[in-house]
Amino acid sequence: MADYRPLLFSIAYGMTGSVGDAEDIVQDAFLSVTRAQQAGTEILELKAYLTTSVTRLGINYLGSARVRRESYVGEWLPEPVVVSADRPGPAEYAELADSLSMAFLVLLEALSPVERAVFLLREAFGYGYPDLAAAVGKSETNCRQIFARARKHLAAEGHEVDSPPPPARRAEGEELARRFFAATAGGDLDALLAMLAPEVVFHGDGGGKARAIGTSLTGLRRVAQLLIGGFRRTGRVGVSLQPALVNGRPGAVLSDSQGRVASVLELEIVDGAIRAVHSVSNPDKLSHLGPVSDVALLPGN
Structure with a gap:
């Protein structure tokens, strides 16, 4: 079995x-x-x-x-399935259907x-x-x-079902993700704007327990500024980033100075541009990845 x-x-x-x-x-x-x-x-x-x-x-x-x-x-987002060099996870994580973004x-x-x-x-x-x-x-x-x-x-409802990217494009997506995270962490607004699709959307799930935007955010410059501001704040408290595959897509795990998970990001890349960013910081949805950080938790949680 x-x-x-x-x-x-x-x-x-x-x-x-x-x-x-x-x-x-x-x-x-x-x-x-x-x-x-x-x-x-x-x-x-x-x-x-x-x-x-x-x-x-x-x-x-x-x-x-x-x-x-x-x-x-x-906003509700699924629990992230993460595969990276230091978080290989069970075999079924690595074999998760590519289409389950x-x-x-x-x-x-x-x-x-x-x-x-x-x-x-x-x-x-x-x-x-x-x-x-x-x-x-x-x-x-x-x-x-x-x-x-x-x-x-x-x-x-205005939804489209996208097929999973072929392997050749996946490598390109991972390279775009690398440049995206470098620009975001470095505060390079112009470089970030060049990588985001005009219709880019930021989705955040804190579940009422961690810091997150209340509803999805749209607008190229607004999303870019939100990302840069967020990375600047987390950087001040010692949060670092580890690239990973999240639900079969390029993404990253953000961890505090003690290695505890603070949040997980997944990037939706279409036609060479980032069309959506999904951020999960709800601690209940991160506990399967290991100890959860308190850097993003709201008071009382």
């Missing part, structure tokens, strides 16, 4: 946006297999059985998660649980309709209708 863990983790994470909950769902799926086999059930297609179990557990999870997110303070997971929040499952399995993992039907317990015809409805819903 261990061979399927990376795939199952990716599906569970795509459904929940939570690293810890995804790990719990995968473990529950493994337990369900063990119990079924102990009860004498013959499982002919183990991968399909596990995929179905994880998908349906994810659908059930979303029923309660939706209530919690309606009362969430500020923060932007994509936020986009999925507009869908119902079943729509999310169908759209995720089809769009991110390339599942055929027969497998989709088995995973969500619907007919193939129904799954086609659900997928079309989900895509139409997202289009009506």
Whole structure:
């Protein structure tokens, strides 16, 4: 069963946006297999059985998660999945589906649980309709209708689904990220403005527990000034930056002088420019990466 863990983790994470909950769902799926086999059930297609179990557990999870997110303070972003030289993480982190960027997971929040499952399995993992039907317990015809409805819903909201960048462009993205962080840390406004897309957006998630903007910020110069000001403030308290892949995209982990995680940044790069910056400083969403810093926490947290 261990061979399927990376795939199952990716599906569970795509459904929940939570690293810890995804790990719990995968473990529950493994337990369900063990119990079924102990009860004498013959499982002919183990991968399909596990995929179905994880998908349906994810659908059930979303029923309660939706209530919690309606009362969430500020903008909601998924927990970051980080892979770097000093934070390699479990194997399933490195094999996380490239399409599970923060932007994509936020986009999925507009869908119902079943729509999310169908759209995720089809769009991110390339599942055929027969497998989709088995995973969500619907007919193939129904799954086609659900997928079309989900895509139409997202289009009506003004969302676009971008394919993951090919390997050649990924190297270019990492180089752009390196220059972006150098310009930001160095306060080079002109260089930073040249790297940002005109429609750039900054998203911050502090969850009401850490410093973050209340709503997304737009405007080329406003975003650039926010970034430079933020890096200047964190630099004064000894925060340093380590490049990393975050949800399969170029990004960075910001840590304090004791090596504790203060925040994580992910860059959305399109056509050679940075179109969005996602910043997660909510301590509840960073604890899976190790000890969390208090430099960004609000009083009382």
